[in-house]
Amino acid sequence: MGSVHCEHCTGHCCKYLALPLETPETFRDFGDMRWYLMHKGVTIFVEEGEWYVQLTTACRHLLPDNLCGIYDTRPQICREYKAGDCDYIDGDYGYDQLFTHVDQLEAYARKTLKKRRQRQRKRISRNGPGKTLPDQRQAG
């Protein structure tokens, strides 16, 4: 925090944390994410192709007036955060995908994994299941 914009904001960027996730590729991967979404205050989003889990939880150092209580010793990640790029300023969270509920994630998983299986079947019907590529034959 620290720009003129922050004076009109309620410290939005200090009220959650987002952690990167591996891109899900199997039902098992989606199953773990499903469990995350069963918890209150948890969402999952995809931004520029990267997956994140977001936990809505305010920093302990956010003061009642929405200023930072440890401004001089705040973590580097807080120092590097740019008010001009933040969600409050552009109002566009820029998500490729946003999942706030298990049902949304399950529908997405069914759709994307089905497409993936169809692509795999097409590849197999084109190449044959046991067909090896030239570089694989030479390996070893």
Ligand code: SF4
């Ligand atoms: S969300 Fe943006 S405007 Fe609000 S406090 Fe954080 S950096 Fe400032």
Ligand code: SF4
């Ligand atoms: S340390 Fe300060 S700037 Fe960083 S999240 Fe907490 S209140 Fe916000």
